[in-house]
Amino acid sequence: MPVSWGLLALASGMLALRWMPALPAAGTLLLQALLGLILLRGRLWPLGLFLLGLAWACIGARIALDDRLDPALDGEIRWLEGQVAGLPAVAEGVTRFELEDVRSPRAELPTRLRLSWHGAPMVRAGERWRLAVKLKRPHGLVNPGTFDHEAWLLARRIGATGAVKAGERLRVAAGPSAWRDGLRLRLLAEDAGGRAGGLAALVLGDGSGLSVADWRLLQDTGTTHLMVISGQHISLFAGVLYGLVALLARLGLWPGRLPWLPWACGLAFAGGLGYGLLAGFDVPVQRACLMLAVVLVWRLRFRHLGLFVPLLGALCTVLLAEPLVVLQPGFWLSFGSVALLVLAFAGRLGAWRWWVTWWRAQWVMGLGLAPLMLALALPISLSGPLANLLAVPWVSLVVLPPALLGTLLLPVPGLGEGLLWLAGYALELLFQVLDCLSRQVPAWVAPQPPPWAWLLGALGALLLIAPAGLPFRGLGLALMLPVLLPPLERPPTGQADILMLDVGQGLSVLVRTRHHALLYDAGARRGDFDLGERVVVPTLRSLGLDRLDLLLVSHADNDHAGGAPAVMRGLKVDRLVSGEPGRLDVGRLAEPCQAGEQWRWDGVSFRTWHWAHADDSNDRSCVLTVEAGGERLLLTGDLGARGEAAWIASGQPLSSRWLVAGHHGSRTSSTGFFLRRVAPEGVLISRGHLNPYGHPHPRVLSRIRGLPARIHDTAEEGAVGLRLGGFGPARGAREVPVFWREK
Known part of the structure; x- marks a missing residue:
């Protein structure tokens, strides 16, 4: 018990780094470490280990922060x-x-x-x-x-x-890295049923050959871990070597002069380490090899200490080697998976058939990891248990062996290529099955629950997967309800929540009333990086939205409309309006923006305006006025100086407390005359950090500060939110203190 408590205290101290709002000063860290050493000599020795672990983690984080660019x-x-x-x-x-x-x-x-x-x-x-x-x-x-x-x-x-x-x-290039890169190019050059990129991921840990659609499919089915060399792959290969030695010993074919157990453990570690070196030996692979080493040492000498000791030992070893792994989702998922399996099977009575054990392992992982996925803001794959039930043995037994053997035998003409072809077609068959599953049961991006609901849900999941015979196990499902159906914060009637998303050099603003939601623009799409898919849809889903009453795309420029197709795929959109409907390519006909169209949702007023005589894309922006409880917000798209003058001439009321600066703060917008007519108290600017256009322009900033008005900039503050009708301040997402954003 002292060993377990000591390891748990040390690990808890290092894990606490993840929730540090700021790192202590150097003097504080020194005092903390000295206090920890003093406490080791008394009854409070677990607290001493906790303080030492926390000090070690903070020192590692401080070294990394100090190594950032001046x-x-x-x-x-x-x-x-x-x-x-x-x-x-x-x-x-x-x-x-x-x-x-x-x-x-x-x-x-x-x-x-x-x-x-x-x-x-x-x-x-x-x-x-x-x-x-x-x-x-x-x-x-x-x-x-x-x-x-x-x-x-x-x-x-x-x-x-x-x-x-x-x-x-x-x-x-020369040496192992050059050889590994040459092998990667050789693998990618193979036909392999069109899945050479997947084989490179399995053999070398290089996922660059997989497309964005491939990664999306793996995420939707909860099988991403199969294409990333991790503990599963390392332990599988080591387990095969260990099992081979054990089988030879049982059959009497192992040399009697060589003790089989030390040799089995040694060969298993050597094989796992060799596979890790082939995969590049980056942080996840290092973590897997360290875990393997601890488990094998436990198997060799310390089995009497129980199952949780090797788990805690591996956890401490990994954290001591690299404290910053607590910032990586893969770390939490890998250790969480092992802990859940130990918990689920430790109290098992009697022997189960192998398929019962395998099925129970999958649903335990799917259910038990759900709260952890929520905490990490990751999509929860509803098809994950079934997908992994099929995919894990398929990859482990059908795809990976010929892939590794084929890579090893590439110098043998025809033989290596044939094995890789076989592995590639087996992998392609798996992707086809996963595609069918993902279409039938898509991943669920759950709303972020409040902390109390998350804690209840995590406790409920642990109760449900606990061994049979534990009292109150049935209560687990009731405890998980607040996580599955979390209470969502909604603005009161007559007010609206405004969230200007941080989409870099682009624009996307969410307007929510009590029962309705409007999205103004959807960010950009640049190559395979789609802000609509990567940022807009996940953010809206995390807020509990699965439909939009209106998607209003100001105009068809990429930085405003590029993410719209992803939004249309990810959410149900009742109505689509744009200032340039003819240029909008979203797979659906958009309605043209109408000047003077008005409506009310839950006591909040909306009005659009569009310059019918505009002769360029920016001035064709559909602009929007939102008013709640006497507090007004203007969204101007990329409207330029001429468009602003035409808007003033239209006679629409423009005086507003909040203004989203036109064209990301370009000098061609936000003219002095327009700003004086609007007279905002706060100006929101959506732009990219160190963007090549120099936005916001110094002249625009000077005009705004001369009003005076406060500036809120997504490049400096992250997503900016405010409650319209409450006359409160705007707040940026970066106001939440976390040590890794320390300046």
């Missing part, structure tokens, strides 16, 4: 040198790769960068390059219920991102 260099172009780390990915004409061992003669730069290069020459792993890079501090879009890019960058210890402007190769 703010003075944000947006600067610098010449630098570095070595390409990992396997570069190419998509839509853009090469993305990471650079390590970075050096620059005139600046102190982070040790690891993530770069993109449009129209790049061939970039290979292990090469050394001299590059001219426009550097950026780690920055991401911040919206409710969506992926946190800044946390992901910090977890990978990436201190800056950048766009390459020019470069020259200083040294060709």
